[in-house]
Amino acid sequence: MAKDVLVKEKQAGVTVQLVDEQGFAIRQVTSKTPEEDRPTDCQLSTRQASVVRALEKVLMHCKKEGVQLVGYSDELVAMPAEVDPEDVSPAVALDVETFGVYRGADAIIK
Numbered sequence: 001m002a003k004d005v006l007v008k009e010k011q012a013g014v015t016v017q018l019v020d021e022q023g024f025a026i027r028q029v030t031s032k033t034p035e036e037d038r039p040t041d042c043q044l045s046t047r048q049a050s051v052v053r054a055l056e057k058v059l060m061h062c063k064k065e066g067v068q069l070v071g072y073s074d075e076l077v078a079m080p081a082e083v084d085p086e087d088v089s090p091a092v093a094l095d096v097e098t099f100g101v102y103r104g105a106d107a108i109i110k
């Protein structure tokens with residue numbers, strides 16, 4: 001409902017939060033101008049670009065928690081950022097389930 005009002009009134013840069021009894025935000029909406037919400041110079045739809053921005057937020061959390069992602073051909077693995085490149089092994093790496101979304105360049109460049 002609050003989001004609808006923000007859109008109708010064309011108010012950009014306003015954030016509305018739904019807060020639970022303990023004061024934690026359980027839902028947040030921030031209004032944007034149409035220019036901010038549009039993908040720039042790409043063929044992704046607005047919704048697809050939004051998903052990419054969400055992925056970037058997840059990657060920022062990985063960085064904050066000291067997790068690095070490494071691509072090996074068509075596999076993506078996660079490991080602690082402090083692991084030395086010479087010490088990389090299956091014992092320190094966790095396979096990331098990419099659901100077929102991640103593909104190494106070798107798979108798409110012929």
